[in-house]
Amino acid sequence: MFCGVCHSDLHTARNEWDVWPTVYPCVPGHEIVGRVTKVGAGVREFKEGDLAAVGCMVDSCRTCASCKEGLEQYCDTNGTLFTYNSADPQGTAPVTYGGYSDRIVVKEHFVLRVPPGLDPAATAPLLCAGITLYSPLRHWGAGPGKKVGIVGLGGLGHMGVKFAHAFGAHTVLFTTSASKIEDGKRLGADEVVLSKDQDQMAKHMRSFDLIVNTVAASHNLDPFIALLKRDGALVLVGAPEHPHPSPTIFQLLFGRRSLAGSGIGGIPETQEMLDFCAANNITSDIELIPIQKINEAYERMLRGDVKYRFVIDMATLAQ
Ligand SMILES: [Zn+2]
Numbered sequence: 001m002f003c004g005v006c007h008s009d010l011h012t013a014r015n016e017w018d019v020w021p022t023v024y025p026c027v028p029g030h031e032i033v034g035r036v037t038k039v040g041a042g043v044r045e046f047k048e049g050d051l052a053a054v055g056c057m058v059d060s061c062r063t064c065a066s067c068k069e070g071l072e073q074y075c076d077t078n079g080t081l082f083t084y085n086s087a088d089p090q091g092t093a094p095v096t097y098g099g100y101s102d103r104i105v106v107k108e109h110f111v112l113r114v115p116p117g118l119d120p121a122a123t124a125p126l127l128c129a130g131i132t133l134y135s136p137l138r139h140w141g142a143g144p145g146k147k148v149g150i151v152g153l154g155g156l157g158h159m160g161v162k163f164a165h166a167f168g169a170h171t172v173l174f175t176t177s178a179s180k181i182e183d184g185k186r187l188g189a190d191e192v193v194l195s196k197d198q199d200q201m202a203k204h205m206r207s208f209d210l211i212v213n214t215v216a217a218s219h220n221l222d223p224f225i226a227l228l229k230r231d232g233a234l235v236l237v238g239a240p241e242h243p244h245p246s247p248t249i250f251q252l253l254f255g256r257r258s259l260a261g262s263g264i265g266g267i268p269e270t271q272e273m274l275d276f277c278a279a280n281n282i283t284s285d286i287e288l289i290p291i292q293k294i295n296e297a298y299e300r301m302l303r304g305d306v307k308y309r310f311v312i313d314m315a316t317l318a319q
């Protein structure tokens with residue numbers, strides 16, 4: 001029914017990742033929501049007509065320690081099978097094909113339930129952008145009494161602001177653009193800091209428990225590490241094409257601070273997130289587009305001209 005448009009789709013469609021070359025024809029899309037049309041004989045949790053979702057992965061080894069803990073995205077045997085452009089072990093095609101499609105076949109374990117009450121189109125981006133922020137905020141304990149920063153207000157960042165606020169943390173948005181102050185507050189930020197303004201940054205020295213950085217361009221991390229309290233963590237979830245310059249190690253040593261990364265979330269946690277979203281009335285802010293506008297949407301994403309996620313109405317594929 002619907003597929004969110006992630007930056008990974010754009011990189012893959014254009015074959016921009018040296019480490020992960022695109023096999024054409026390719027079908028991107030890993031923020032998928034639709035109705036179950038058919039189930040196999042062994043399927044227990046889903047039936048025809050159910051509203052269901054598929055995210056960034058469609059299989060893993062299921063037997064290693066990480067998989068057994070429900071952290072299939074960190075499969076210890078490198079067995080995580082991504083939703084598109086991953087070699088297809090079933091051999092039905094050279095690589096897996098994603099959600100820019102009218103159907104997808106997925107093992108039951110990797111299918112999520114969409115709880116009633118959630119708008120299906122605005123739910124789609126939760127499957128990548130949403131869980132990418134939900135998981136680190138949960139893992140590093142964002143909640144009441146904690147001061148949490150979100151760097152960048154895009155598809156990822158706007159979900160981070162919503163979740164940090166919903167978890168009860170004092171939520172601070174960092175942005176380089178004054179035009180985003182009002183929107184940041186509307187989305188749940190208690191404060192918005194212009195990260196290029198050194199006076200504004202100085203007021204927050206050594207005060208953050210956690211900062212989640214969504215920026216996917218190479219930049220200096222030191223100004224953010226300096227804002228962490230003792231034992232605070234800066235967690236990177238954006239994947240820049242070129243690496244960040246190395247941070248100043250002394251800032252990490254004197255303060256026992258951590259620099260960490262986090263990738264999407266496991267299947268149980270993704271389900272937990274969807275249930276949390278239904279209970280707390282949280283979805284992504286989206287702009288619905290027909291598939292015919294996908295190339296225009298990619299260009300607008302590159303300009304930052306989207307609030308905050310494009311979602312494709314897959315019914316338009318038949319037009
Ligand atoms: Zn994605």
Ligand SMILES: [Zn+2]
Binds near residue numbers: 062063072074075078
């Ligand atoms: Zn595994």
